Amino acid sequence: MFTSGRPKAVLHLTDSEHRMLVKLAEDRHAPRNVALRCRIVLTCAQGVTNREVARQIGVNETTVGKWRAQFVQKGIAGLYGPSPPNRGGRPKPELSLSEDERLRLEQIKKLGPPSAALLSEVLLASASGLTNREIARANGLAEHTVGRWRARFLAKRFLCFGLTSPRATHEHDEW
Missing domain, CATH: 1.10.10 (Arc Repressor Mutant, subunit A)
Known part of the structure; x- marks a missing residue:
């Protein structure tokens, strides 16, 4: 045949x-x-x-x-383990931080309220090249939450990431 x-x-x-x-x-x-x-x-x-x-x-x-x-x-x-190389999926845009953004996030991480510190830690880890899955596991978050925070940061940059907590607002509101 x-x-x-x-x-x-x-x-x-x-x-x-x-x-x-x-x-x-x-x-x-x-x-x-x-x-x-x-x-x-x-x-x-x-x-x-x-x-x-x-x-x-x-x-x-x-x-x-x-x-x-x-x-x-x-x-x-x-x-077992990860998929072989060349795994498909939607590519994620690179998250790069300016020196000012990195310093501000470090400051929030150290001095800000716990939820803002967590957000800062997630963004810094994302900028370092870790995957959403690795960041989520390390911080006790859902993988999609890390992806959502990362996407919002990329979309709005630093304007929405002062000391305001994303958990302090209603789940469906923009923050």
Whole structure:
């Protein structure tokens, strides 16, 4: 039978790999992303195309190709941790601070009320190149909250970031 497109990575599972993948795919306490990756690999091992695996599982065909190749290269350990390089997603504009903004944020971080200090810490960390996820985990915030604060800062710059707390206003009001 003739197949078109790039050749896919050949995927063969040992009995122990198959058992481990099934266990992880069905484990309610396993991280969801790891369970999904295990289901992708298990379906790929049945010999079907990436397109068919994507259709069956409900993911993008590119995602199937990434995790097939990652498993072939690194085995089950490759299914843990971050996505392989060139992960998609919307690019985030760079957050760069002027020296005045950086000094003002440092001052608010040290002397301002706790909520303004937290906002300052988030913005400084974002300007240092950390991801929204890393900042959120370090500060006990939701990832989307970090992204929202960052976006508002980029949109309005320093005008809205005096000592006013974003938590002090109503959730849907602009601050």
